Amino acid sequence: xxxxxxxxxxxVSGGPAPGINSVxxxxxxxxxxxxxxxxxxxxxxxxxxxxxISHVEPLTVEKVSRIHFRGGSFIGIARDNPTxxxxxxxxxxxxxxxxxxxxxxxxxxxxxxxxxxxVEERANGRxxxxxxxxTIDNDLALPHGIPxxxxxxxxxxxxxxxxxxxxxxxxxxxxxxxxxxxxxxGHLALGIGKTAGATLTLIPEEFPEEVISLSxxxxxxxxxxxxxxxxxxxxxxxxxAEGLLARLDPKDLEILDSVExxxxxxxxxxxxxxxxxxxxxxxxxxxxxxxxxxxxxKNIGYELRCADPIPFDMEYTRDLGxxxxxxxxxxxxxxxxxxxxxHFVPLFFRDIxxxxxxxxxxRRVDISSEYYRIARAYMLRLDKDDFDDSHELATFxxxxxxxxxxxxxxxxxxxxxxxxxxxxxxxxxx
Numbered sequence: 001x002x003x004x005x006x007x008x009x010x011x012v013s014g015g016p017a018p019g020i021n022s023v024x025x026x027x028x029x030x031x032x033x034x035x036x037x038x039x040x041x042x043x044x045x046x047x048x049x050x051x052x053i054s055h056v057e058p059l060t061v062e063k064v065s066r067i068h069f070r071g072g073s074f075i076g077i078a079r080d081n082p083t084x085x086x087x088x089x090x091x092x093x094x095x096x097x098x099x100x101x102x103x104x105x106x107x108x109x110x111x112x113x114x115x116x117x118x119v120e121e122r123a124n125g126r127x128x129x130x131x132x133x134x135t136i137d138n139d140l141a142l143p144h145g146i147p148x149x150x151x152x153x154x155x156x157x158x159x160x161x162x163x164x165x166x167x168x169x170x171x172x173x174x175x176x177x178x179x180x181x182x183x184x185x186g187h188l189a190l191g192i193g194k195t196a197g198a199t200l201t202l203i204p205e206e207f208p209e210e211v212i213s214l215s216x217x218x219x220x221x222x223x224x225x226x227x228x229x230x231x232x233x234x235x236x237x238x239x240x241a242e243g244l245l246a247r248l249d250p251k252d253l254e255i256l257d258s259v260e261x262x263x264x265x266x267x268x269x270x271x272x273x274x275x276x277x278x279x280x281x282x283x284x285x286x287x288x289x290x291x292x293x294x295x296x297x298k299n300i301g302y303e304l305r306c307a308d309p310i311p312f313d314m315e316y317t318r319d320l321g322x323x324x325x326x327x328x329x330x331x332x333x334x335x336x337x338x339x340x341x342x343h344f345v346p347l348f349f350r351d352i353x354x355x356x357x358x359x360x361x362x363r364r365v366d367i368s369s370e371y372y373r374i375a376r377a378y379m380l381r382l383d384k385d386d387f388d389d390s391h392e393l394a395t396f397x398x399x400x401x402x403x404x405x406x407x408x409x410x411x412x413x414x415x416x417x418x419x420x421x422x423x424x425x426x427x428x429x430x
Contacts, residue, residue: 007037008328009101010059011116012077013044015107016305017134017150019317022068023065023107024075028059031103034329039099040075042107045115048095049082056099068314071306081111084120093122103128103328105321109135109148110184113336113360117349120334128333129325130346136304138187141352141361142338149320151188153313154181154304158192161300162237166196169235172295175225177282179275181301182241185364189241194375199236200224201379204243205365212244214252216414218281222307223382223411224287225293230399234293235382242301245274275299289400319344336360384415 008031010024028038040057041048047055055076067074082092096104096119104127106116113131119131133140136154138147158180165176178198179190186203193201202217221238228236245253275297286293309317316339323344324337335346354361365372386392387408397407 005037006102007039007100007104008103008325009039009041009096009099009194010075010105010107011041011044012073012075012107012134014077014079014134015110015136016071016073016077017136017148018071018307018309019149019313020073020077020107021064021070021315022309022314023105023132023149023321023324024059025064025066025068026318027105027325028064028321029061030322030325031329036103036329039101043076043094044078044080044111044112045082045088045092046080048076049080049088049092051091053095053098057377064419067303068318069308071308071338075178079111081115081322083115084126084151088092089118089122091126092119096123096127101127103325105130105132105328107132109133109137110140110360110362113140113349113352117334117353120349128328128331130327130332130334131336131349132320132324133336133338136188137182137185138191139182139185139362139364141363142347144340146338146340149317150309151191151312153307153310154188155180155191155195156310157304157307158188158300159196161303162192162198162239165298166198166237169237172294172297173234175235176237177221177275177279177295177297178237178239179242179297179301180239181304182243183246184243184362185218186241186243187363187365189239190365190372190375192195193239194378196237196239197378198239199228199379201239201241201375202244202400203241203365205367206376207244209248211249212247213249214278214281217244218285219411219414220291220381221278221282221289222285223414224380225282226289226291226396226400227382227386229291229293231393240275240278242274267332273297282291289402291400382411382414387412387415 010027012020031038033074036061040059042055042057084090106112116129116131130181133142134147134150135148136150140148162178169176186205190201190203202220278294279297283295300327319339320337325348332346333348336352338345338347352360394404397404400407
């Protein structure tokens with residue numbers, strides 16, 4: 001009696017990102033071309049970690065040949081985490097073996113990469129695993145500034161939304177506080193804000209202290225509003241990375257103790273009305289200066305995750321899917337896929353693990369880079385030059401209905417931890 005043929009399985013976990021279907025399609029077609037059957041594991045680890053192998057989708061060329069044009073995930077997605085309990089991890093491995101799977105492609109972010117590593121370890125040679133890095137946050141530690149797939153599409157769609165809000169802000173003389181996704185890093189917020197030319201963008205990386213005071217964020221925004229008012233403009237758009245929320249002083253946000261967390265223990269930041277909290281505090285602070293400004297808080301994130309991929313991500317992800325399948329076909333194992341200068345380079349699990357956290361390393365915005373310095377120079381916010389020019393500072397103080405000395409006393413502290421202007425002076429005048 002002949003044995004059933006071994007299969008390649010594809011699984012998507014975490015949050016959606018534009019380009020997932022391109023990876024699924026390309027990997028499926030490459031494997032089938034090599035004579036290997038392919039199955040899609042529906043809803044990430046949700047079912048197989050509980051020993052349920054009924055939620056499986058046989059993948060064929062006919063099914064996947066055109067899915068690369070569309071956003072979302074053809075085989076669904078879920079955040080269920082098989083690494084929290086040994087039983088769940090064992091179930092995931094056993095379920096794959098029961099399906100005759102000996103090759104697995106996981107698609108996901110840093111949490112999924114860790115799950116992939118643990119599955120490969122537990123399989124102990126019975127299943128070879130390769131991971132395709134996905135996140136609109138762009139925070140996986142890929143080398144040489146290589147983006148994670150989905151980031152460029154999310155930025156593209158986000159810029160269009162912020163551009164519209166900028167026109168609305170100017171038309172109606174109001175401010176928008178736009179909160180973008182980015183749990184651990186400010187790449188998406190900075191990319192959107194810089195590209196759109198938003199009034200200013202705040203990201204967690206610019207704050208050197210581990211815990212960020214909400215009053216610090218509020219004063220940066222209030223300072224920008226006053227500076228804008230001094231030029232006769234009552235409008236503006238500030239882009240805020242949601243990662244700021246994760247580092248706020250718990251005393252400022254006691255609500256976080258009761259906020260729901262996902263299967264990996266992360267606060268569901270999108271479910272916290274961070275923009276509304278900041279808006280309220282800014283308006284209260286403005287009242288101290290007898291100033292009133294209309295502010296609208298907006299969250300953008302879910303609007304970006306399942307957008308149809310732009311051509312860059314469509315091509316990029318088809319390359320990643322092809323290389324993931326080819327790597328497994330060639331006997332590869334225990335690595336994350338990367339494309340570097342047009343070449344496939346495996347990043348082995350053992351090399352991308354952070355020894356302190358036992359998770360894959362996180363890539364944060366390099367605030368010493370020219371990329372950040374240029375973005376920062378074009379922002380409108382209180383800076384070193386303002387406090388060096390007594391005439392300009394007097395204008396801001398008059399706008400805020402306080403003395404020059406009082407204005408300096410309340411806002412000059414913002415420069416103490418302003419890395420950009422501590423290391424270099426000068427700015428662009430827009």
